[in-house]
Amino acid sequence: MSKLKNSSLLVIVILLFCCITYCKGQDSILEEVKHFIPKSAIQNEIRVFKGDLNRDDLEDIILRFKLTNEPEYQEHVYLLIGQKNGKYELGAKNDSLEFDNVDGTVFDKIVIKNGYFSLEYIGYGNTSGSYEIITFKYSDIDKSWYLHRKGSKLIHRYFTEGDLKENISTQKDFGKILFQDYSY
Structure with missing residues (x-):
């Protein structure tokens, strides 16, 4: 029983350390880009993601947040482009994303990788997930x-392997849509 308590305590300490480290890292990055964040932003809804958005080998930032005076599904995503002087410039922004907290999603x-970035969402239901x-x-x-x-x-707990519902569309299906013009 003592080993179980020690193991549990160790896991809790490690998780706490990871959470504190992540939060402090987010805070230091937020300090660099806080002038891009509106005062009405909900603090616990601000997220920062780093990577190379434009393949120039400089670190860029995607800032995702919500505002207090808007519906809970409304999201804002800003692409901040790293400059050689260590500052960031707004490359593009989208204030028309409305997918979070809609129908259980x-x-x-x-995720940012080599000039691509992906917005990822998970949905939960009683018998399915998406x-x-x-x-x-x-x-x-x-x-x-x-x-x-x-x-x-879409994954349903009663689906068999062949019933898995997957849908992929590309630019051939929807045409050329700029990030700042995209709405969901």
Whole structure:
């Protein structure tokens, strides 16, 4: 029993350390970009994601937040482009995303990789779950981000392997849509 208590305590300490480290890292990054965040932003809804959005080998930031005076499903996503002097400039923004907290779907994370970034959502229900991913790609020609791919997967606990519902659409299906013009 003593080993179980020690193991549990160790796991709790490690999780606490990870949470504190993550929060402090978010806080230091937020300090660098706080002038982009409106005063009415809900503090616990501000998220920062780092990566190279435009393939220039400089660290960029995606800032995702919500505002107090808007519906809970309304999201704001800003693409902040790293400059050689260590500052950030607004590359693009989208204030028209309305997917979080709709029909059991919640924001999960943003993944940035090699000029692409994806907004990822998870949905929960009594007998099913879903996964939504919306991916944008940087265009070197236009110096802008376009909708590249939308995918969704529905998993139902009563489905068999062949019943899995998956839907993927690409630019061939929806045309050229700029990130700032995209609404969901």
